[in-house]
Amino acid sequence: MNSDSEVPTLEPIASFQPSLNTRAWMTAPHPKLPILATASADKTVKIFSLTTFRQLSSITGGHKRSIRSCAWKPGTRNESVLATGSFDASAGIWRHDDHPGSNEAHNEESKNDRSEDEDDDWRFAVILDGHESEIKSVAWSAGGQFLATCSRDKSVWIWEEMEDDNFETVAVLQEHDGDIKYVRWHPEEDLLASAGYDDTIRLYREDVDDWICVSTIDAHQATVWSLDFEPPKNPSLIDSVGPDAARQKDLQELEKSGPRLASCSDDLTIRIWRRTPKGGAEDKPLRDRIPSIIRTNNVDEEWLEDACLPKRHERAIYSVAWSPKSGLIASTGSDGKIVVYQEFWRDSHDQDEVRSEGPPTETSREWKVVAEVENAHDIFEVNHVCWTVRADRGRSNEGEEVLISTGDDGEVKMWSIQRGT
Amino acid sequence: MDDNKDNANPVILNASDLPTRHGESLLKKADDPIGIYLGGLLSATQPIDDPFDEALSASESESDRDFDEEIDAQEIYDLIAPISDPEHPLSLGSLAVVNLPDIHISRPSSARSRISTVVIDITPTITHCSLATVIGLGVRVRLEQALPPRFRIDVRIKEGTHSTGDAVTKQLGDKERVAAALENNTLRGVIRRMLSTCE
Numbered sequence: 001m002n003s004d005s006e007v008p009t010l011e012p013i014a015s016f017q018p019s020l021n022t023r024a025w026m027t028a029p030h031p032k033l034p035i036l037a038t039a040s041a042d043k044t045v046k047i048f049s050l051t052t053f054r055q056l057s058s059i060t061g062g063h064k065r066s067i068r069s070c071a072w073k074p075g076t077r078n079e080s081v082l083a084t085g086s087f088d089a090s091a092g093i094w095r096h097d098d099h100p101g102s103n104e105a106h107n108e109e110s111k112n113d114r115s116e117d118e119d120d121d122w123r124f125a126v127i128l129d130g131h132e133s134e135i136k137s138v139a140w141s142a143g144g145q146f147l148a149t150c151s152r153d154k155s156v157w158i159w160e161e162m163e164d165d166n167f168e169t170v171a172v173l174q175e176h177d178g179d180i181k182y183v184r185w186h187p188e189e190d191l192l193a194s195a196g197y198d199d200t201i202r203l204y205r206e207d208v209d210d211w212i213c214v215s216t217i218d219a220h221q222a223t224v225w226s227l228d229f230e231p232p233k234n235p236s237l238i239d240s241v242g243p244d245a246a247r248q249k250d251l252q253e254l255e256k257s258g259p260r261l262a263s264c265s266d267d268l269t270i271r272i273w274r275r276t277p278k279g280g281a282e283d284k285p286l287r288d289r290i291p292s293i294i295r296t297n298n299v300d301e302e303w304l305e306d307a308c309l310p311k312r313h314e315r316a317i318y319s320v321a322w323s324p325k326s327g328l329i330a331s332t333g334s335d336g337k338i339v340v341y342q343e344f345w346r347d348s349h350d351q352d353e354v355r356s357e358g359p360p361t362e363t364s365r366e367w368k369v370v371a372e373v374e375n376a377h378d379i380f381e382v383n384h385v386c387w388t389v390r391a392d393r394g395r396s397n398e399g400e401e402v403l404i405s406t407g408d409d410g411e412v413k414m415w416s417i418q419r420g421t
Numbered sequence: 422m423d424d425n426k427d428n429a430n431p432v433i434l435n436a437s438d439l440p441t442r443h444g445e446s447l448l449k450k451a452d453d454p455i456g457i458y459l460g461g462l463l464s465a466t467q468p469i470d471d472p473f474d475e476a477l478s479a480s481e482s483e484s485d486r487d488f489d490e491e492i493d494a495q496e497i498y499d500l501i502a503p504i505s506d507p508e509h510p511l512s513l514g515s516l517a518v519v520n521l522p523d524i525h526i527s528r529p530s531s532a533r534s535r536i537s538t539v540v541i542d543i544t545p546t547i548t549h550c551s552l553a554t555v556i557g558l559g560v561r562v563r564l565e566q567a568l569p570p571r572f573r574i575d576v577r578i579k580e581g582t583h584s585t586g587d588a589v590t591k592q593l594g595d596k597e598r599v600a601a602a603l604e605n606n607t608l609r610g611v612i613r614r615m616l617s618t619c620e
Binding site for chain 1: 594
C-alpha cells in the first residue's frame with residue numbers, strides 16, 4: 001500500500017439530531033445494533049440511530065450529576081445493557097428489551113408515540129455505589145463478565161454480575177496516586193488497563209483469586225486521558241506484510257505480544273505500548289528469576305514503548321481510538337482537531353537511510369498521519385472519538401467504517417474516511 | 422475573624438495605580454465589557470443549521486476574526502481584575518493577584534485554526550494560600566463566561582509564588598476536574614459571590 005497514491009481524507013457525513021446543546025462527553029457504539037449512546041453533562045444519555053441520524057430516546061432520571069461515561073455490555077441476547085458512570089459517584093446499569101426488528105419499528109414511529117414510550121424503554125436496573133467521588137470511566141470486559149469503574153477517589157473497582165442485577169465487587173484497586181481518568185479491557189484476555197492524573201498507566205489481572213497490578217507504565221509526562229487496545233490480528237500489518245523476511249519476523253513477534261495498547265496524554269503525545277512476550281518464564285532456569293515471596297507464579301508483565309505517533313496536537317489529547325476493522329488510529333482533543341494515523345511497513349529504501357545515519361531501528365514499521373481535520377466541532381473542544389460501522393443508505397459497502405466524534409458544543413458527528421485513487 | 426484568614430494583612434494597590442487604558446472610546450468599551458462580549462458569545466454558541474455549509478462557516482469565521490482582534494491583554498485584565506477575593510472585600514486587581522504583564526494571548530497557530538489561547542499567571546497573596554485553587558477557578562469561570570468559546574483559557578499559578586503551584590496549575594488545567602467542581606453547589610456559591618462584583 002502506497003501512501004502517495006491513496007491519500008485518505010476525512011469527510012463530514014452527518015450531525016446527529018437534535019444537538020444536545022450542552023457538553024457531550026463521549027459516545028459508545030452498540031456492539032451489534034446500529035445505535036449510539038452519548039453521555040452528557042445534562043445528566044442524560046441520548047440514544048441515536050446510525051441509519052437516520054436522529055435521536056431515538058433519552059435515558060434520564062438515574063443520575064444527579066453529569067454522566068461522564070457509558071458502555072454497552074457485549075454479548076447480550078434479546079436485550080441491550082448499558083452501564084453509565086456519573087460525577088455523582090455512582091454507576092448505573094440500564095436494560096432495554098430488544099424485540100426482533102424493534103429498532104426498525106422504533107424509527108418509523110411518530111415523534112408523539114415515541115415520547116410517550118420513551119420513559120418505559122430503558123429500565124434503571126441497578127445502581128452501583130461504592131466510589132467516594134466522580135466516576136470518570138466505565139468498561140466491560142470482552143466477555144461481558146466484568147465491569148470496571150474508575151474515579152477521582154484514586155480507585156478502580158471491578159464488579160462481577162453474579163446473576164441478573166446482582167453485582168458483586170470483586171476488586172478495589174488503589175494503585176494510582178491521583179484521579180483515574182480511564183479504564184479499558186484487553187480485547188481477548190481479562191487484563192484491565194487504567195490511566196490517569198498521576199501520568200501513569202497500570203495493568204491488572206487476576207492471580208489465583210486476587211486482582212493485582214502486573215505492570216506500570218510511567219513514560220508520559222502529564223495526565224493520561226485515554227487508552228485503546230489494538231484489534232486482535234490487526235489487518236493493516238497482516239495484509240501488507242509481503243515476502244520480506246524481516247517484516248515476517250517482526251509480525252511473528254507482534255503476534256506473540258498480542259494486541260498493543262495506545263495511550264494519549266496532556267503531554268501532547270500518543271504512544272504505543274507492547275507487551276514483551278513471556279517466552280515462558282518457566283523456560284528460564286529457576287536461579288535466574290527473582291524469587292517471589294507472595295506470588296505463586298510470576299504474572300508480572302513488561303510493557304515497552306513500541307512507537308510514538310507523529311505529533312499533531314497543540315493541546316491536551318483527550319481521546320484515542322484504534323479501529324478494529326482497518327487498524328487505523330484516530331485522536332482528538334482540546335485543539336479541536338481529529339487526526340487519523342496509519343501504520344506502514346517501512347520501505348527497504350527508508351530502512352537503508354536510517355541505517356546509514358546510526359544504529360538500526362528496532363522496528364520495520366512506522367506511523368504516518370493519513371488524514372486530519374481542524375475545527376471538527378467548529379471552535380469547540382472535542383472530547384471523544386470512536387470507530388463504528390456505517391449503517392445509513394450512503395454507505396459504499398457493508399463494512400465501511402466511520403468515525404464518531406463528540407464535542408463540547410453538544411454535537412455528535414459522523415466522519416467517513418474517503419480513500420482516493 | 423481576621424486571624425482565620427490565610428493572609429490577614431495583604432498589600433493593597435491604590436485604585437489609581439491599577440492599569441487602565443488611556444483613551445476615551447476604548448475606556449468606554451472596557452467599562453461595559455459584558456455588553457460587548459455577550460454579542461460574540463451568543464453568535465458563537467448559536468446552533469448552526471448545517472455546520473457543513475461552507476458558505477455559512479466561511480462568513481462566520483470572517484466576522485469572528487474581526488472580533489478576535491479587538492481583544493487584548495488590557496481587556497482580559499478588565500474582565501478579571503474586579504473579581505472579589507474569596508476572603509477579603511477586595512478585588513483581585515487591587516491585591517495584585519492578577520497583573521497586566523502576566524496576561525498573554527496567542528493567536529491561532531495556523532491560517533486554518535481559529536483557536537486563540539489566553540494564558541494568565543496569577544500571584545497568590547501568600548505562598549501557602551489555601552484558596553489559590555478557588556481564585557484560579559474564579560478567573561477561569563469568569564473568562565469562560567465572558568470570552569467567545571474560541572478562546573482556550575489557561576490559568577496558572579505564577580512560578581515561585583506558591584508552595585504547591587504546579588499542583589494547583591495542573592488542577593486548573595484539567596477540564597474534567599473543573600467541570601466536576603462546578604457541579605458542587607457550595608463551590609458554585611463561592612464563585613458566584615466572587616464574580617458578583619464584575620457586573
